[in-house]
Amino acid sequence: MRVCVLGAGVVGLTSAYQLARDGHDVTILEGRDGAALETSFANGGQLSYSYVAPLADPSVLPHLPAWLLQRDSALRFVPRLDVQQWRWCLSFLLACRGSRARQTAMEMLQLGALSRDALHELVQREAIDFNYVRNGKLVVYRDAQAFDAARRKMAYLAAAGSDQRALDAAACVALEPALERAQPLLAGGIHTPSEEAGDCYTFGVALAGLLQARYGVAIHYATPVESMIIEAAEAVAARTPHGEIRADAFVVALGNGSAPLLRTLGVRLPMYPLTGYSLTLPGTPGHAPRVSVTDLHRKVVYAPLGERLRIAGMVEIAGMSVAQRERRLALLRRQAQEIFPDAGDYAVAETWCGHRPATPDSKPLLGATPYRNLWLNTGHGALGFTLACGSARVIADAIAGRTPPLDLGAYSWQR
Template identity: 50%
Template sequence: MMKVVIVGAGVIGMSAAWRLAGDGHEVTVLERRDGPGEETSFANGGQLSYSYVAPLAGPGVLAKVPGWLLRADSPMRFRPSADPAQWRWLAAFARACNASASEAATRKLLRLAFYSRDLMQAFVDSQPADFGFARRGKLIVHRDAASFAAACRLLDYQASLGCEQQALDGDACVALEPALAGIRGAIAGAIHTPSEEVADCHRFCLALAQLLHDRPGVSLRFGTSVLGIEREGDRVSGVRTDAGIERADAVVVAGGIGSVALLKPLGVQAPLWPLKGYSITVPIRDGERAPHISITDAARKIVYARIGNTLRVAGMADLVRADTNIDRARIATLACETRTLFGGMAPGMEPEQLQPWAGLRPATPTGLPMVGRSGVRGLWLNIGHGALGFTLAMGSAGLLADGLAGRKPAIDDTDFAAMLA
């Protein structure tokens, strides 16, 4: 067994800590915030969407980008910078926007997602953790007939990859989710996946921290800033913090977009760029008027997840630098779309009742996370999950644990080998 230091206590780092501690390793988690899951994991979309993991880079995306850039309420927004890393990322993203690359990435991501689903279910079945977990199913709602027809054509392909889905017309969609009755005339159809789940990502991180707190050999050090990774010869030897050196046999970097600067002095160029996303958390005043099933608006790229007595609404992808300031126009768009879909929720949507949030989702150009060895001995990566961090966290932790233990991985780990620039 090894002494392992994990940098980052978001859902990726905490899931890794849980899995590695379960293998008997001595685990130390270092996190600059005062608790776990306080950055990108804090108020994400809440959907554990295992069957919908297609990368952002797809064959039709580039054609949509010019139109998106001209709209204030666009699902994607681009703010150019002089940073060459942004342009390298965009060039690699453009190369990945083709059918063959997208289909290959989707197949790999589905394998990891289904593995993650199995591990999450095992966790829920065995641990006394309350984090709003529920299997509510999911509806992808299409307002455009051509878009719905294209989604229907993919059903057989998705089924061949292990997805269980069905197409619903507008009436069947509203029968399944009455909260959509107000926009029945705008619904061309929907794809229903009964097995999809919801949960609160921040509460999941807190639950993991509580379970790990009194576990022998585990140390959770919050409020600790990581200044660099120590190296002796050809391997890492520990982590330098504002409280001193933390020695380690292995270091796992799971620090989201902050991982880029941390890895660079070691010669590891991680091809990540932050996709800034937004959410609002809306109190549910009338349970019958709020959706029970998770919903994704296919055109607006906005997701809706009922978590306890709240509705989490999330979306957008702003290609900006590491800026977490809340753009009020983006929040206003989420609120407006929510009122349009679920007019009956208006009493709970006074501006002072909404809980706005913005976070930086660390994305690779292809949408594939980097999980495993870094090329530097003793240094392991668990980064680049983009908008799928919560969905893929447990599976990524499983792959990481298999690698550190030298076990045969549960799924092909070469799919997620580090794509270093």
């Protein structure tokens, strides 16, 4: 079967990999000049399979006024004359209901476990170097009540297969000595040994090369998809500035570009861009963390990528605006120096601002559309790298007519 994948971010590339492994003739269309140049370019770098809980949760509701009104808060809402923004926010509030949030968390843990296994299989089979480490993750808490709540939640996660340990502040420093100067700030931490890290951009570039060289996948860069050509409720071609690309099936993995494309076909995807920021700096041996660390109070993540340290965080509900870029990056730098003051040379850090394609309940959009051969694999928010391999396997199963290992209805665009 000829399958055309729209998008060469980590989600599109892993989709193409699974489809090519199934023996399909695969083509990728990408609007940028190379692979993984959008949200995949400089994300947090953590592969956190046990930390895929939705942002929409009852616990966030008491914090919303402060988060949304304070200029230095981790989560900021910048109101716009944008119906999509307000519709997304209302759906987010509805998704914060306790029973729904718990069900969503279990569904995402299932997808996370599937993705972990799929990535492990890919790494074992293919020679891809992307600073991949199985280094574990330490979530540190500054507030004793938040730490107590996290310890209570450990039993819930253990039922889903997570192996975790609660550590006091001294034990956190013993595990990750780079936290020594931050010890007075800490109430404790939760350590998950099974978590991993890697460079998503390097992974994407390497996988794109592998797809071309070993699996015969054709990748057309600088080829944006302008529209889909539909005949008799079936997609027959993707229209690009360079002509029409015909295929037997199409996979939409365009991130934020998915919603406007599908809107022209009468399909309204519940997605909105959430802006995030990152710094990448050369790490100082002995002072940069070697375990992945999440500072839950600041909502900032730290991932070692070889000799570099990736620092990422913040969520802005502001559309595609980058008006706050410099101020937010400066804030991220200050917050990082607060917990890891000697981790590296912050003055030479590479900076990034990106827009994560997010759904209100944090679950990606996977599976069928009203058009028989047009499939969705998009809307992964900040979890694209973590969930990409599992999502790709699900889509490949669906296209092949195999029963996917999870309920696709839970990931429907109509849920």
